[in-house]
Amino acid sequence: MAGKVVAALSDRALELGPAAHVSKGRWEHWRLATSQTGVAWLLLDRADTRTNTLNDKVLVELNSILEDLEVSKPKGLVIRSAKTSGFAYGADVNDLATMTDPPEIEARISEANGVFDRLAALPVTKVAVIHGQCLGGGLELALCCDWRIAIAGTKLGFPEVLLGLHPGLGGAARSTHLIDPIQAMTMMLTGKAADARKAKRLGLVDAVTEERHVAAAVADGLAGKLRRNRPGTLSHAFALRPARSVAARKMRAETAKKARQAHYPAPYALIDLWEAHGGSRKAMHKAEAASFGKLLQTDTSRNLVRAYFLREALKKNAGEQRDFAHVHVVGAGTMGGEIAAWCAWQGLRVTLGDVDVKPIGAALARARELYDKIGKDDAATRDALDRLIPDTKGYGIAHADIVIEAVPEKLDLKQKIYAGLEAGMKKDAVLATNTSSIPLDRLSKGLKRPARFIGLHFFNPVSRMQLVEVVSHDKASADALAAGSAFVGRISRLPAPVRSAPGFLVNRALMPYLVEALTLVDEGEKAETVDEVAERFGMPMGPIELADQVGLDICVEVADVLRDGLDQSIPSTPDWLRKKVADGELGRKSGQGLYAWKDGKPSKSSPSVHHADETTDRLILPLLNACVACLREGVVADTETLDGAMIFGTGFAPFRGGPMHYARTRGTGDIKVTLKRLAERYGERFTPDPGWDDLT
Numbered sequence: 045m046a047g048k049v050v051a052a053l054s055d056r057a058l059e060l061g062p063a064a065h066v067s068k069g070r071w072e073h074w075r076l077a078t079s080q081t082g083v084a085w086l087l088l089d090r091a092d093t094r095t096n097t098l099n100d101k102v103l104v105e106l107n108s109i110l111e112d113l114e115v116s117k118p119k120g121l122v123i124r125s126a127k128t129s130g131f132a133y134g135a136d137v138n139d140l141a142t143m144t145d146p147p148e149i150e151a152r153i154s155e156a157n158g159v160f161d162r163l164a165a166l167p168v169t170k171v172a173v174i175h176g177q178c179l180g181g182g183l184e185l186a187l188c189c190d191w192r193i194a195i196a197g198t199k200l201g202f203p204e205v206l207l208g209l210h211p212g213l214g215g216a217a218r219s220t221h222l223i224d225p226i227q228a229m230t231m232m233l234t235g236k237a238a239d240a241r242k243a244k245r246l247g248l249v250d251a252v253t254e255e256r257h258v259a260a261a262v263a264d265g266l267a268g269k270l271r272r273n274r275p276g277t278l279s280h281a282f283a284l285r286p287a288r289s290v291a292a293r294k295m296r297a298e299t300a301k302k303a304r305q306a307h308y309p310a311p312y313a314l315i316d317l318w319e320a321h322g323g324s325r326k327a328m329h330k331a332e333a334a335s336f337g338k339l340l341q342t343d344t345s346r347n348l349v350r351a352y353f354l355r356e357a358l359k360k361n362a363g364e365q366r367d368f369a370h371v372h373v374v375g376a377g378t379m380g381g382e383i384a385a386w387c388a389w390q391g392l393r394v395t396l397g398d399v400d401v402k403p404i405g406a407a408l409a410r411a412r413e414l415y416d417k418i419g420k421d422d423a424a425t426r427d428a429l430d431r432l433i434p435d436t437k438g439y440g441i442a443h444a445d446i447v448i449e450a451v452p453e454k455l456d457l458k459q460k461i462y463a464g465l466e467a468g469m470k471k472d473a474v475l476a477t478n479t480s481s482i483p484l485d486r487l488s489k490g491l492k493r494p495a496r497f498i499g500l501h502f503f504n505p506v507s508r509m510q511l512v513e514v515v516s517h518d519k520a521s522a523d524a525l526a527a528g529s530a531f532v533g534r535i536s537r538l539p540a541p542v543r544s545a546p547g548f549l550v551n552r553a554l555m556p557y558l559v560e561a562l563t564l565v566d567e568g569e570k571a572e573t574v575d576e577v578a579e580r581f582g583m584p585m586g587p588i589e590l591a592d593q594v595g596l597d598i599c600v601e602v603a604d605v606l607r608d609g610l611d612q613s614i615p616s617t618p619d620w621l622r623k624k625v626a627d628g629e630l631g632r633k634s635g636q637g638l639y640a641w642k643d644g645k646p647s648k649s650s651p652s653v654h655h656a657d658e659t660t661d662r663l664i665l666p667l668l669n670a671c672v673a674c675l676r677e678g679v680v681a682d683t684e685t686l687d688g689a690m691i692f693g694t695g696f697a698p699f700r701g702g703p704m705h706y707a708r709t710r711g712t713g714d715i716k717v718t719l720k721r722l723a724e725r726y727g728e729r730f731t732p733d734p735g736w737d738d739l740t
């Protein structure tokens with residue numbers, strides 16, 4: 045694409061002439077050329093990165109280019125990107141992370157807005173040609189142009205909310221005045237990108253075309269011949285404050301369903317901004333920059349930026365790309381079916397085996413449902429289903445680069461299956477288990493090639509949970525582990541290396557939290573109250589609801605394994621809970637657990653929260669204590685991997701930056717004292733782990 049873009053610049057159709065030379069000139073990150081008809085073509089091409097993002101240097105250079113263009117007065121200006129990946133991904137997150145000093149933040153936002161305003165005011169017709177990703181600041185840059193031409197397949201969006209922000213370079217003011225403000229607000233509040241066709245319908249872009257027709261589309265843009273879809277007349281009503289207030293109330297209610305204001309202030313700030321200033325673009329623009337500056341200084345934004353980097357670090361664990369053509373999955377139940385479906389969706393050929401045909405049929409039906417939900421077109425669904433092959437006879441085993449076992453959590457059953465698998469597998473293929481709790485040293489006993497055996501611990505549902513624990517054990521080879529991590533990266537999940545120990549990292553940390561929640565219920569606390577307290581802390585779902593989601597049978601099983609396998613005093617499972625499991629009340633999957641479930645939702649009554657602080661500590665501190673134990677024992681290498689794994693494996697309050705970040709922010713001394721107090725009051729399960737003393 046980059047080649048094509050530069051080639052397009054020297055295309056005769058663009059009147060640059062075959063000899064036209066597109067040079068970087070004085071600028072590191074931009075290239076500027078003028079066509080024979082006097083139109084300036086400006087290409088964004090960050091010198092130091094593979095993708096375009098906007099940072100101070102890029103904007104300083106743009107400012108100086110604009111200064112020149114104000115003098116040279118070209119017949120028009122076309123802005124596009126020379127990168128394959130797209131137009132621009134938005135602000136450089138590395139830069140955001142360095143902005144801490146309030147006066148400096150204000151000055152930098154003001155300067156950046158000054159550059160964009162200068163572009164918008166340049167008295168020539170400006171056309172943005174957009175391909176690939178056009179996000180955040182990239183879209184705000186395009187919005188300063190008079191016309192936007194998108195190459196088919198382009199994605200446009202405002203993902204700022206995911207970093208605890210809203211647009212701050214005029215994106216909010218410009219978009220709400222260009223298109224239907226409700227649509228613009230929805231894009232900004234959800235962070236969801238629109239594809240080029242939708243953007244055209246909304247009026248966010250003015251033409252959608254193929255690369256080969258760009259020259260013609262640009263000529264139309266420069267001649268003012270493009271036709272913009274205007275918002276309906278109803279949207280004019282939002283120029284009036286009462287209409288905006290009604291819409292804003294609805295937006296707040298919708299937002300509140302997803303995020304609490306105390307945890308995620310950005311969407312609420314955006315709604316306030318639009319309600320108060322949406323009648324005037326200029327006023328809104330000014331207020332937008334000020335509000336953006338305030339949000340940048342919130343802990344939420346800083347911690348979400350941290351979560352962004354934690355995610356990037358986990359991605360890097362995937363290492364060098366490797367070839368995986370074929371995966372064989374053994375066990376087509378809840379997990380095996382999901383893993384197989386996800387791998388096929390990610391383009392791999394998958395054979396799916398089971399002792400029984402029924403679960404395979406059910407897994408294929410679930411795969412179709414999943415593809416219909418996440419996919420856009422029938423062709424993608426059909427292709428993925430073609431790649432997902434039922435295989436009761438295990439023909440795929442001999443061809444697989446990786447075999448994933450997901451049969452019930454029984455040591456002898458798994459070991460028996462491995463004996464059969466190993467005999468049929470390629471010598472260098474990886475055998476991976478999805479066990480949630482059985483130590484790999486035990487599972488690997490009797491294997492002929494224990495070096496090729498690893499754990500790949502997926503979370504349920506695989507399509508939504510991004511983390512996969514890549515589990516090592518004493519005999520696993522470095523190559524098999526690297527292959528496991530590369531495989532996880534290949535299927536667009538985040539690999540977190542952990543060492544085999546009961547529960548690995550995520551379940552080990554989660555289980556004391558779930559068990560404590562059940563203990564609270566056992567003591568007479570309402571399930572709803574326990575859930576509410578956890579959600580107030582910032583967990584995406586309360587522990588009781590989570591236990592029902594996971595399945596009470598699985599929770600009891602994992603708690604038993606942890607209790608047996610660790611020198612830790614996890615309270616014994618109450619008899620009433622074991623009876624529930626024995627009676628088949630397993631949670632969501634059986635329709636009844638600690639809650640009654642209907643249409644995938646638990647029916648809940650109102651919570652009655654009294655001692656929120658102590659209840660929060662009783663739930664969260666055992667989780668932190670287990671995390672510290674994992675660090676001390678080397679189950680996980682460092683606090684960054686730990687925080688990333690807990691955020692992306694359990695949804696641990698992302699705006700708190702991860703459990704260890706939370707511990708540091710609150711003060712490890714305070715946590716230790718609180719744990720000691722809880723231990724005196726409720727039992728030794730709260731005794732602080734010795735690892736707290738090693739944390740600074």
Ligand code: NAD
Nearest residue numbers: 375376377378379380398399403450451452453479480504
């Ligand atoms: P499941 O009971 O839903 O599915 C297991 C499947 O294995 C069934 O379809 C069964 O017919 C099949 N099976 C049994 N014996 C077999 C054999 N000899 N050969 C081939 N197939 C056989 O179980 P699940 O919940 O999918 O769990 C599978 C594994 O994944 C377990 O080790 C579990 O601990 C782990 N795990 C589960 C979850 C979860 O949330 N359910 C999450 C992470 C990991």
